[in-house]
Amino acid sequence: MVYKLSSKDNESKKSSWSDKAEMFLEDGNFSSMRACGREILDEDLNNAEGWAIVAEASVYLEDFETAESALDQLWHLDSQKTVAVANLRGLFATAAFYGAQFILDKAMEAYEQLFKRFDVSVGKGKWDDTSHRIIERGYTFYADTCLLAGAADKAAKATFKASRTVSDIKKKAQYHSNALFLTNYRESGTDRQFEQHNQYASLLRTEVKFPHDKDKRRKNHSLRIGYISPDFRQHAAAYFFTPFLKDANRNEFKVYAYSTGKKDHITQRFMKMPDVWRDMYGKNSRAVARQIFDDRIDILVDLSGHSQNNCLPILGYRPAPVQVSGIGYINTTGLGTVDYFLTDDVCCPAPGDQRKFTEKLLKVEGCHLCFSPGTLRTMKFEGADAPAKANGYVTYGCFNNFAKVTDDMLLMWRNILESIPSKLVLKNKTCSVPSGREIILERFRRIGGNPDKLELRPFSPDYLTQYQDIDICLDTSPYCGGLTTCDALSMGVPVVTLKGHSHGSRYGETILQAAGLPELICDGSRTYVSKAVQLGRQVEKLNELHHDLPKMIRMSRLMDNKSYMADIENKFKQIWATYCKV
Incomplete structure (x- = not known):
């Protein structure tokens, strides 16, 4: 006797392969992900999810010919005639297919169809965990596409939606932080933007804070200044980092650098500058915070703010008694554990500017930026005719x-x-x-x-x-x-x-x-x-x-690195004295 699988059994098998495809995707094993789609198709060539998995995996493998063929098969199925009933992964794979080839207008249109399909049934119990992961990818890929297309407002909105879509609190905070960065392309100092930055602290939820004994800290000693960034490498912000690591007054300050990003040939140059260099790449936020705490850093200076792969989750643990942010980001962090924000009288000339920052404004003389390109390049131009x-x-x-x-x-x-x-x-x-x-x-x-x-x-x-x-x-x-x-x-x-x-x-x-x-x-x-x-x-x-x-x-x-650092270090001494007196 020959037994046939019921439609329920077929759906269960399809769901199993779909879940496995997601696992392989998470591991970056795109070939095995594609194999999952082919397993589904071996059972049923009319299965939309199978064709969609093959298409999506092929996009990641940059096998666009196979991706296009799979999408063609998918959209010719009788079950896929309208967007209202279209396979969710298929819509995502279509958008990703265009996006990966930088066909920006078609990619954006396809992502918007995906969101429309999802929104129609969201809240009705139709979408499972896999569907929500697909939508999460959709929002993040769409944001990248919009940013490249110059549609920064759409990119920010999509990234906020990604934050609201996920249940994992760390991911929520990360997406919210990414969205905050994107708001700066169109908004500047608005009340809404300030409120959005304030919301970040509630998402971060760093419950444990490191304790600091103020009495022990009051003793005269060289102040330990820690600079933390993922960007001690070939990066735009790094053109302003050299004075902090190289031009400090070593009689009064001991300089530590905490590098949380990937290394390159520029990193090798930065490594030689501070008194102590800590490679923290790959370590979790709490481990990095513990290292900073164990190093007894007096003032921790965050150089990334809400930029990509930032260090704010580390500052959430308050590993140093005084914490400052600046240079790498142009707005407030929204974190109560960050005490000061580095700025100047030109960028923040009015008393009312303080209202848009959760930190106290730490104003340096002149410009709060010091351009120091020598670490990253040697080119020296002497001028020419216009x-x-x-x-x-x-x-x-x-x-x-x-x-x-x-x-x-x-x-x-x-x-x-x-x-x-x-x-x-x-x-x-x-x-x-x-x-x-x-x-x-x-x-x-x-x-x-x-x-x-x-x-x-x-x-x-x-x-x-x-x-x-x-x-x-x-x-x-x-x-x-x-x-x-x-x-x-x-x-x-x-x-x-x-x-x-x-x-x-x-x-x-x-x-x-x-x-x-x-x-x-x-x-x-x-x-x-x-x-x-x-x-x-x-x-x-x-x-x-x-x-x-x-x-x-x-x-x-x-x-002028020397004058700049003399002023910065005077400010450090002032805020340290304030901390010790309170």
Whole structure:
């Protein structure tokens, strides 16, 4: 007698292989994941989940031919004729298929169909744990796609949704932190943004705090300063780290560095600078906190804030009696265990600025950033003629992440380009893919701009030398350039920036003040346009700046490591004295 599996047995078997596929995915074993899908199809070629697993795994294996074939089979099944009944993993695999090939517009549309399918039945008991993991992946992949496409607002919303979707509290906190970072692309110092940062502390839930004996700490000793970051490597923030590790007053301070990220050749250079180097990569937050506590660090300085792979869960344990955050992030941490936030009188000039920070503002003299590129590169530029002198027209440029470019910014750039013979060079990762370039051109057309005025260049390692093609750089707002502004100035290119209304939106202002270029700071959009146009018309002045700026920057406060650290360390002594007195 031949027994046939019932539909219930078939569903159970399918579910088993689907669960195994998720296990293999978690282990990064994509070939075995794909094999799970084929096991399902061996039983039933009309099984949507089987084709979807094969397609998803093939995307991860970058076998797009197999992925496309599996998706074609999937969407021709009678059971998959409309989005309303479509297989959830199949919708995700379709979006991931486009996203992995950087077909950004189609990927975003497909992810939105996935979310619509999920939202229709969410709360009705339809979706199991596997479905929620698929949606979690959908939100995170969609956020990455949106960010590359310049849709930072959508990226932030999706990442907040990922945080709400998962049940694991650590993942909730991590996604929420990632979303906080993304909010800075469009918001700057709003009440909503501050509330969202405050919510992070309740998600982190670090129940155990390390105890600190204040009486024992009062004894005279060299203060132990710990600097912690995942980015002691080739990273934008690392261009501002060297003074902390290399230029400390060793008579009064002992410097520890805690590296929580992967190592590269730049890490090898940073390792030689502090008195004590701790490689913490791969260790959990509590283990790192325990090491800091055992090292008896007096002041712990977090250099990552809510940036990727950040160290805030470690600071949640309060491994040091005094904790500071700054440099790597432009906003409050929202954590009660972080006592101070590093800033300056330009970024936070008004008493009311304190209201947007859970930390006390620790203001240094001049700029709170010190540009120190020597650890990461050796190139030293001495200046050259402005390109406009030979070209007969002005070449404006912006090498910032395109996600920082708002429609208001595009409108200002359109007005600049219409006022003077000129073009605008945009260089970023969005320009590296055809669909990204089309998104940029379409957005510029939509605000009435002439796309022929734009030159789109892909991201490349030689970006620094390409500043020699640029006459004037145009900064973004509200998310200003940091490293890109410093890079441009060091290559002799003046930068026009728009003054904002919060710490993060005043980065361009504080950098230009420290560089000795206050005349390039603009109070509003009209001033921004007029200054960019006026400077473009003054070719001789522009040429002088191109020759003088590299040396001028090197001699400015912006690159004065010794004075910067003397001020920083005075602030450290002050906050330590405050701690000891309380």
